[in-house]
Amino acid sequence: MELLTLTVHELRDMIKSKKISSFEATSACLSHIKKTDDTIGSFITVLYDEAIESAKECDKKLAQGENSGSLFGVPYALKDNILTKNIKTTCASKMLDDFIPPYSATVENRIKEHGGVLLGKLNMDEFAMGSSTENSYYKITKNPYDTSKIPGGSSGGSATAVASNEAYFSLGSDTGGSIRQPASFCGCVGLKPTYGRVSRYGLVAFASSLDQIGPMTKDVRDSAIILDVISGKDIKDATTCKSSEISFEKALNGKICGKKIGVPTEYLDGINEEVLYSLSLAIENLKQLGADCTDTSLKLYKYALPTYYLISSGEACSNLARYDGVKYGYRAENYESLTDLYKESRSLGFGDEVKRRILLGTYVLSSENYSAYFKKAQQVRTIIIEEFKKLFEKYDVLVTPAYPTTPSNLGQGGSSIEMYVGGNCLACANLAGLPAIVVPCGYTKKGLPIGVQIIGKPFDEATVLNVAYALEKTITKQKPSLMGGTK
């Protein structure tokens, strides 16, 4: 049914012009979810009744001519590490299986103010640690393009919900590529905003200096629309910067003639042939549009991942220490002392990957190792930031493949070294706090999506979105058929 394949901007225009109601769109989504999600597994929680109520409210307000915000009545879903008041928020972990937050994240409040209709909470790697969504306590999520393949992670459900048309847009979180890699694997547009652009208040923290919430959408215009809604200064988050003076949606014009685009050659190391081919096509298209594309170099490229792992693990082990079985979350049934309570609750409540990261983080922060590992990583981070600064004196944006490989098979072990290593091109943007978007730029012969990444200067989402917007127009709209039956 075509209704489900609409973009956010198409749907909201139709709702605003009364061609369709939020109730109809929401019902369609919920029916579709009922049919497909047993296979795909995007959702941990589906809010059947609440979503219908919410949609009816939106329709009522629209009928009464009340100000509808920019998302009026459009159904969406949230990664399950974004807090929703009175709605179970689990981070796909046994530790928070029964956690019902007393407050909502700032981004959720902002979407609500603009009239979004929440469909449910999406599956993810536990506490956002992983790149295949196989580390979830609840279920595996499957790639709609080929259900034997991983959708990517940790925002796997966020990508599959949008890719399989279960939701019109979703929010994910990105610490080392967790929006962009699944976006690439599922043929979506995934944006990681500049660090400080979007409030983290109400996002369950993984790595505080790296985490950012971002939109997962069907096209670039939608991404800009959502960014307009969720971004901006939040007094509850001291790391947010002042709000944008421009509307990102209004700034889209597709004009990139004369823009200087750098292509760091280090990213091409060991990448899959088909990925390389798609990337080359994308670069050709950008040149056709008048952009000036040249090869360049990011010398510290190979240090990105180790630096990322040291910093993120250190911050994560501290952020996850609050899950101690005392105040909320899982508490073991049998324990004999306080120490036992901590040990048992955390051993049983956390999955293996989470424990791995906590152990690594505890090690690198310990007083004997701090200088050599954590502090050293932060110092390398500064040098990486400096290198990007120099590159951005010459270039407006950098273009890289979104990921060196195409989606691998499910069941290969989401924590393999290969999975870790693949993230080099993504982690850089988190370390330097840069805005980065992934846009679909082709398919493998077997019909798996391939994405291209565009990285921009701090707070220059406008240029990043514009280059993505221009590129998107040149990519053929013809998609291979999906599991779930909508094209």
Add this chain to the structure above:
Amino acid sequence: MYEAIIGLEIHAELKTDTKIYCGCKNSFGNEPNTQVCPVCMGLPGALPVLNKKVVDLAIKAGLALSCNIEKCSKQDRKNYFYPDLPKAYQISQNDTPLCTNGYIELKSKKINIKRIHIEEDAGKLIHNKNGTTTIDFNRCGVPLIEVVTEPDIRSSYEAIEFLEALKEILEYSEISDCKMQEGSLRCDVNVSLRPIGCDAFGTRCEIKNLNSFSAIGSAIDCEINRQSEILNSGKNVLQETRRWDDCLKQTVSMRNKEESCDYRYFPEPDLLPIKVSDEQIHAIKERMVVLPEKRRIKYINEYDLSEYDAKILTSKKTLSDFFESCIASGGKPKDCANWLMGDISKILKEKALDKIPFSPDCLVDLLALIDNGTISNSSAKIVLLNMFKSNDAPDVIIEKSGLAQISDIEKIKAIADSVILSNEKSVKDYKNGNKRAFGFLVGQAMKLSGGRANPKILNEVIKKALNN
């Protein structure tokens, strides 16, 4: 044989309206878990935002203690597990404290202050009679300054002297309430011994759970004795943390694993560095009140008061401020001091009042009325009592109650004559040399006048009348 090397670690709760990292109210004594929010409860997804007033008060404390104020400092996470610490880390300052290198001058010596930094308080564990422990998170996130001294203190006496001076400074500057009984002032003590003349430090022990100044004094003395005995018997002092037991009156070893804890300090990524400008420091300095020691020096040198008087007058800021306002309104220092320290303090205590309910001007007016003879000293005491009850000015009270002193000689003569006429025996006694009879007659006359006769004039008149 040995000298004691003592250092103090003091935590003082800051007098801000709200907590250090969230908007919850900063107040004491509420129902458990009613002053909490996602931030101070450490709920998932919550983030800290620094309360600027906390920095202002910490800078004020640094200035009051003659510290250097760091222009750029950061906050760090101190990681450890304990039920009263909801995030399992405390946001504190590790290697970049806000203030460094200060001191307090005691009578005999200077005690140097190594550092002052800001941090958040933890919650309170309540050990119930049924064996369970419950947690009250109200205190989580209350702002603290931690003041650490150099090991310059040599005795329990000096320690208490230091603490009293520190308490006075923090109270006057309205930085902290400093109520040990409410926990807004806490102190841990580090004690070690070394042979006199030796430079190297001995092994030190930390003493915790000290809930009053006297406990601190006792604990220090007890610990010095304990360590002396160990060293005298040829053994070594074990480095440990000990708990003061106020019932047993001794320190007890705390064999908890918490002692040997690696806090895995790292910079708090959710907060920005604290940048302090010269203008900010200057503005705070401008608004600072004159500290008690400086006031005492002024009272002694400029107002000619005794050291004892100066100490009493500065024992409370409100009293000192009141006194100084009286002087500013033209009051005579000695008179004002006497009344404040005497009758006024007595009434305040009897009525359990914190504050004098009338203005300094009122007191100055009252004293002037005594001076110019409008009322007698004793009448003034009655007027004073009334000033505590009503809002009326002294002269209004005098008029309402008819307490104005009688200074009219004719009137006094009439009273004297009346008394002499009705007390023949006493007059005879006086004329026979009994001096006390004179006092009796004066007393009777005073009574007849309703206590309002000008005593000096009355005395003269009666003397004159008797000698006739």
